[in-house]
Amino acid sequence: MRTRTLKNAFRKAPTSQLLNKIISLQARLAEAHFDVDAFMKLVVQEMQKLTRATGTVLELMEGSQLVYRAATGTVKKHLGLRLNIENSFSGLCIKSNKVLYSKDTEKDDRVNREACRLVKARSMVVAPLQDKGKPVGVLKIISSRASAFDASHVQILQLMAGLIGAALAHQIFYETTEQLLTEKTVMLHALTQAERKLQYQASHDYLTDLPNRALFQDELITAMHKTQQQNGLLSVIYMDIDHFKSINDTLGHSIGDALLQAFASRLKEWLTGECLAARFGGDEFVLLMGQVKNPQTALQRIEDLLQKIREPYTLVDRELRITSSIGMAFFTGGDITVDAFLNQADQALYAAKHAGRNTVQVYKTELLSEEMV
Ligand code: GH3
Ligand code: MG
Secondary structure, X not given: OOHHHHHHHHHHHHHHHHHHHHHHHHHHHHHOOOXXXXXXXXXXXXXXXXXXXXXXXXXXXXXXXXXXXXXXEOOHHHOOOEEEOOOOHHHHHHHHOOOEEEOOHHHOOOOOHHHHHHOOOOEEEEXXXXXXXXXXXXXXXXXXXXXXXXXXXXXXXXXXXXHHHXXXXXXXXXXXXXXXXXXXXXXXXXXXXXXHXXXXXXXXXXXXXXXXXXXXXXXXXXXXXXXXXHOOOEEEEEEEEOOHHHHHHHHOHHHHHHHHHHHHHHHHHHOOOOEEEEEEEOOEEEEEEOOOOXXXXXXXXXXXXXXXXXXXXXXXXXXXXXOEEEEEEEEOOOOOOHHHHHHHHHHHHHHHHHOOOOOEEEOOOOOOOHHHO
């Protein structure tokens, strides 16, 4: 497999993994949901595990102060600590209603340095917790090391903070059983919706809304199984836009993005019931064509797609023409892994690029003789 493809696979992987972890954490939070202390304890414990922080704290507002209501790691012994909201990093986070990151508290004037030293917070990320637009507190992860966090930690806190804030507020302010039952239904609904959204995000490409590599591979396993049982024929098609970098370089990244979206739309228009299109990353798209009659019909379908793709794209009053290189592989049953099958199509794509681009190459196997394709 070419290194470019591998690089794309690795670039996508952490986000999906991260989202999946958050989904499973949210499911556990939903279970602990109606015991405030258990809920808060679980939140800080799980956030510490998820982010590998050295301490996590959930601070709730009480008047002009923030109270450490649940804490782990180096902050645990300071449970119950009260700090003034004014002139604190948490206060700033509440005021700006933004996730804030202090890379090095020793060099950051926004923090209460004394308090940071007390809880051994050399770097920290703080997220505001809100209920219906009103601040209720903050969720904070800290590390005894400077620069211990990155954008993924900010993303984790952002995703978790919305749900936790609302859940906590409901816990604290509505105590009667009847109210709790109603709230429980509402919250479980909200959690289910959020979980669905996260699951969608974990399996789809954010730019084109197409399935991502993980979802594609799941679907391919099912399709290969079906093909095997029915003695059918299945094709996987790798597509990569030719000279896409020059579009980014000459017209800018946002036109590049718009072109990727327009390209994806053409793929979607072309799809029929037994087909699936995914974006693996960059300008690389992969198709699955199930229940193919014979290789010739599959090739004809791909020729039709190529025609569609070569038609001009109008982007911001500009007409663009592109071509794409294509590598195809066929599966007729037999002992081959999904990765090996995908690799065949990838190799065929490599051959298409090597042959001068704007062309289709088929990975030849013994089952697929020269005359067949
Ligand atoms: P080739 O003809 O060999 O396919 O070369 P190419 O110029 O098309 O470049 P290649 O396929 O090797 O790499 C795709 C480039 O797409 C690399 C990167 O700069 C760019 N890219 C990757 N992801 C995105 C994205 O989300 N948006 C935009 N605009 N560009 C991207
Ligand atoms: Mg390309």
